[in-house]
Amino acid sequence: MTDGRSLKVALLGCGVVGSQVARLMTTHAADLAARVGAPVELAGIAVRRPGRLREGVLSELVTTDAQGLVSRPDVDVVVEVIGGIEPARSLISTAFENGASVVTANKALLAEDGPSLYAAADKYGADLYFEAAVAGAIPLLRPLRESLAGDSVNRVLGIVNGTTNFILDRMDSSGAGYYEALEEATALGYAEADPTADVEGFDAAAKAAILAGIAFHTRVRLDDVHREGITEVTASDIASARRMGCTVKLLAICERAADGRSVTARVHPAMIPLTHPLASVREAYNAVFVEADAAGSLMFYGQGAGGVPTASAILGDLVAACRNKVSGARGPGESAYTMLPVSPMGDVVTRYHISLDVADKPGVLSQVAAVFADNGVSIDTVRQQGKDGEASLVVVTHRAPDAALTATVETLRGLDTVRGVASIMRVEGE
Amino acid sequence: MTDGRSLKVALLGCGVVGSQVARLMTTHAADLAARVGAPVELAGIAVRRPGRLREGVLSELVTTDAQGLVSRPDVDVVVEVIGGIEPARSLISTAFENGASVVTANKALLAEDGPSLYAAADKYGADLYFEAAVAGAIPLLRPLRESLAGDSVNRVLGIVNGTTNFILDRMDSSGAGYYEALEEATALGYAEADPTADVEGFDAAAKAAILAGIAFHTRVRLDDVHREGITEVTASDIASARRMGCTVKLLAICERAADGRSVTARVHPAMIPLTHPLASVREAYNAVFVEADAAGSLMFYGQGAGGVPTASAILGDLVAACRNKVSGARGPGESAYTMLPVSPMGDVVTRYHISLDVADKPGVLSQVAAVFADNGVSIDTVRQQGKDGEASLVVVTHRAPDAALTATVETLRGLDTVRGVASIMRVEGE
Incomplete structure (x- = not known):
């Protein structure tokens, strides 16, 4: 006192x-x-x-x-x-x-x-x-720790890094490439001289670790978070997303497994539908979706930095x-009583958007489709476009474990008829 | 203990x-x-x-x-x-x-x-x-009381009644009239058998009183809250809003006066731009915008009832x-140390969208415009449409004290050339 x-x-x-x-x-x-x-x-x-x-x-x-x-x-x-x-x-x-x-x-x-x-x-x-x-500035940890203390959080899905959101937003709105958008972000003070911590997802991964620990009453370390940055996101990825009615965001996603016995935490670029509230988060703003058993879907939005x-x-x-x-009172201490283990990325159930350059000849689609089937991955949609003996195949999968999706892509890379994997991106937010 | x-x-x-x-x-x-x-x-x-x-x-x-x-x-x-x-x-x-x-x-x-x-x-x-x-379910009071305890809140603007949001959303998306939309809300369990507390704005006004007291560290009673419900909102109001790039929402608005010496709290339908984040709050969802000195704009979104x-x-x-x-600790008690008085609705600075039925003859617009000028109300836009000797004038004002806007409308009602005031609605969210 x-x-x-x-x-x-x-x-x-x-x-x-x-x-x-x-x-x-x-x-x-x-x-x-x-x-x-x-x-x-x-x-x-x-x-x-x-x-x-x-x-x-x-x-x-x-x-x-x-x-x-x-x-x-x-x-x-x-x-x-x-x-x-x-x-x-x-x-x-x-x-x-x-x-x-x-x-x-x-x-x-x-x-x-x-x-x-x-x-x-x-x-x-x-x-x-x-x-x-x-x-x-967004009140997020206090609501998670205290307001939702009587609820059970199943998922946290958010845009928690303003720099990368600014870059992706510019790429989306102007058609700019990654480096051009990064340059603008730097000039405007949204990116630091060395932008590594932001663009490689380290900053978002640290936040995902903190969020996952609090949301699920367990311990999640930075090393437990699967991390991919935005440096490989291309103007063509963004254009593909647009054609699907999506945009690309760097998301931090913390999930409790369906059986409730483990959690996952990851940071990577993902396509989300334009109708999803996170799609309209512009510039350097942050927003976080929280899904809880009783409360349902909540969103918190505001300035994430500055x-x-x-x-x-x-x-x-x-x-x-x-x-x-x-x-003489005490604030809340650590709440890690569930001690739920963190599962690896391979266990995460997600969807892939895969763009392949393939030979334009009969039988290619069936060969590609067989690889998906062999890995237990069900295909949602395929779009095929051919010109001059070359063709592109854009495949969007249904939900499957990330390990099965990765294995599928690996096998596809080895096919004679697949000239290259032009891009892979996860699809979230449905 | x-x-x-x-x-x-x-x-x-x-x-x-x-x-x-x-x-x-x-x-x-x-x-x-x-x-x-x-x-x-x-x-x-x-x-x-x-x-x-x-x-x-x-x-x-x-x-x-x-x-x-x-x-x-x-x-x-x-x-x-x-x-x-x-x-x-x-x-x-x-x-x-x-x-x-x-x-x-x-x-x-x-x-x-x-x-x-x-x-x-x-x-x-x-x-x-x-x-x-x-x-x-939206964590709102705890963030206001605790997370923003070191900041200064200037404005709270929100959709805090799910029933009326459902009705207005239906009117907007289907073109239905008020009673038709109310019937649907009742059938789906969003409106009670006696919907008075919701549709007349009593429920939202009680929430506005609570929000204003907490946001401004003062005391605001239900009687201090200016209250208008949605029963007089027509399909034609909604259509007018659409033409302006707006939608109609029942808003609870709590503001600190520009000089910081008083507060206001009010509940009424208002047109807000479709680009405003509150415009996309659908069905019975709630969302609240908070504007604070340091934190900037924050939004909290989720299920408001159930x-x-x-x-x-x-x-x-x-x-x-x-x-x-x-x-053996204690939670936060009342924080009403500012004891800021609550100003009447007439002091609130807002904008009006006014739709008038007027005689279709020369000089009417100038006569109407003079009434606005005499009351110190500046006009933003006027749209005039005439047919068969009758015409309609749609006037959108710049920001002015509500008392001046009310006085303007009163004078307009008395003009020979004004056959009737078809609708009046405030415009918010810019």
């Missing part, structure tokens, strides 16, 4: 997000005090390079000694927005040892080491909040952590 | 929602126990007519003595799904006096008497949760109330 004194907050990192946290804490100080029940003060701001401070940040609070800041006995809550594994992990550990609660946006650390963080929070009677780690929206999520968590400090 | 014993829940009401609460508490008992940290048991179910029990309800728990049930000293949480003001209010009071926390879906009672309920909960150290009172989805929201609250009982 804090016995009426003000609460002290240590801010680690003062970049795009941190500077907005500092600004909002100052401009909203009166509201925060009213909502927490005590004044909330910035005790210090740890930065690596004090010379690069943003306008409006209180320079007298700035220090380069982050370890010293989190060790201060008067700090009640530590807000960590440095990102990455170290030194964030060590600083958070020290904060907990010191009895401080932690609010973090660090998806990489949570996906790698969430259970240890929860355990440390628990050991020292502190709280761990991280709404900002997934889908920025300094100000992310700071909103952090301040929401900060109010919760401070309120708990004031009342 | 409960010291490891199981938690006892009294259920008041066992209709469409209550029977699902009882069912889910039984089927999800193991999950609930794991999430709460102690077993959660039904202690009793109070009904008015025991003969009308639904299948699967444990008949040995049923009683007609609701007052006796909530007075039992072993009851930890009371779930109230009777609805209406009395006897719900008295039963909830007794529950609090008895130290029990209350989970309710009772929007009417909350809109009428929320502050007294909060005060009683506070006095006896109990919790009051009511996620299910607004937008059924026994099973509503029971999901109640169970989420039940888990929170039980967890608090186990840990």
Whole structure:
């Protein structure tokens, strides 16, 4: 309990997000005090390079000694927005040892080491909040952890990376190729100079790990998440999707198996019907669909990144952590009681859209169809187009285990009559 | 604290929602126990007519003595799904006096008497949760109260009544008139035998009062909410909306005034552009847009009614109330520290779509335009159509105070050249 004194907050990192946290804490100080029940003060701001401070940040609070800041006995809550594994992990550990609660946006650390963080929070009677780690400003983790606490979540399907959604949206609306769209995203500040974490799906995979763990009350690590990025998505894939009444999105999908005994988590580009609500999520917006036994389908939509929206999520968590400090209460800890195992990608049941370049002669279709049948994969539709002795076959399958679909494609690649597999993409959202 | 014993829940009401609460508490008992940290048991179910029990309800728990049930000293949480003001209010009071926390879906009672309920909960150290009172299964109140606790909400704009959305959606998609669409809604179970509470906007107005109070940290009563239902919406209004690239929705709109010094809350049909995300909310679904300073635009979408989805929201609250009982913590109480006054409808700034039957002769348009100008209302577009000496004028205004728009319409009614005002509808969502 804090016995009426003000609460002290240590801010680690003062970049795009941190500077907005500092600004909002100052401009909203009166509201925060009213909502927490005590004044909330910035005790210090740890930065690596004090010379690069943003306008409006209180320079007298700035220090380069982050370890010293989190060790201060008067700090009640530590807000960590440095990102990455170290030194964030060590600083958070020290904060907990010191009895401080932690609010973090660090998806990489949570996906790698969430259970240890929860355990440390628990050991020292502190709280761990991280709404900002997934889908920025969108209230998503709190509803999953708390509002749906009496329900059973079966599926989470979402657009959780704004950079890739911006790129795919541009490819879809302008017919641009991947590199052209990436260039535009970079110029507009939606993609970083090194876009690997976004375009290769690492960022979305970390979020999928966090979402799956919370949704299914189990533990899912980054390594458990099947990950494919968008660098191989072509203008022709997008055009094929259009012909099917679909668009292409990078989706994070967490599912409970039909028998309820395992879960899967994956990130990959997929075609979804234009009628699906996620299809209309434009630019850098995020949206997440949640399917629960009793609640049915829910959707959460908003800005998934950016300094100000992310700071909103952090301040929401900060109010919760401070309120708990004031009342002596504790926020929710880890809920991993189901301990459901994570199945490999091969077990995921999905649909494939496969585009093949084939010889334009009789019998090819029947030969190709036999490969699908041999692998137990049922075909939904086939479109055949021929010109000058070459033809293309576009096959859309019914639902089948990913392993069977992969095996089918492997066998197709070995056929003499198949000149090449032009593209493979999963179809979701029905 | 409960010291490891199981938690006892009294259920008041066992209709469409209550029977699902009882069912889910039984089927999800193991999950609930794991999430709460102690077993959660039904202690009793109070009904008015025991003969009308639904299948699967444990008949040995049923009683007609609701007052006796909530007075039992072993009851930890009371779930109230009777609805209406009395006897719900008295039963909830007794529950609090008895130290029990209350989970309710009772929007009417909350809109009428929320502050007294909060005060009683506070006095006896109990919790009051009511996620299910607004937008059924959609996690909305918890995100507003907690996730956005560090932000400043400026506007809440939503479809919060499934019955009227179903009716308007049918009118829009089939061209049906209001009564025809109402009949279909009744036949399909979306409208009650007496649909007044839904179609006259009372249900949505109670929800708007609750939303406005929470969003702006103030108190808004049902009487403060301007209310218009959908009974006067015609097939021709819907057709006019279509011609403007709009559709008609019954919206609940809560706004903070531009100067931040007052709030407004209102429920009325309005035209919204087809490109607005709320326009694509079909059938009996609900969706709520929230605009906050830092978070930007957020949308929450899902099923707004029905026994099973509503029971999901109640169970989420039940888990929170039980967890608090186990840990000795308290949930959030009333936050009404801004005490912002509620301004009347006349102060609301909005746009009108007005359809007039006028004499088809020179000078009419200039006469009509002068009335708008005299009232300080600027015209956005005018469409004029004449036939057989009669003409219709469709005027869409720019944004202006509702009082000025109302005064304009009143003056227009008095003009000799205006034969009648065929329809007036507000335009929102830009």
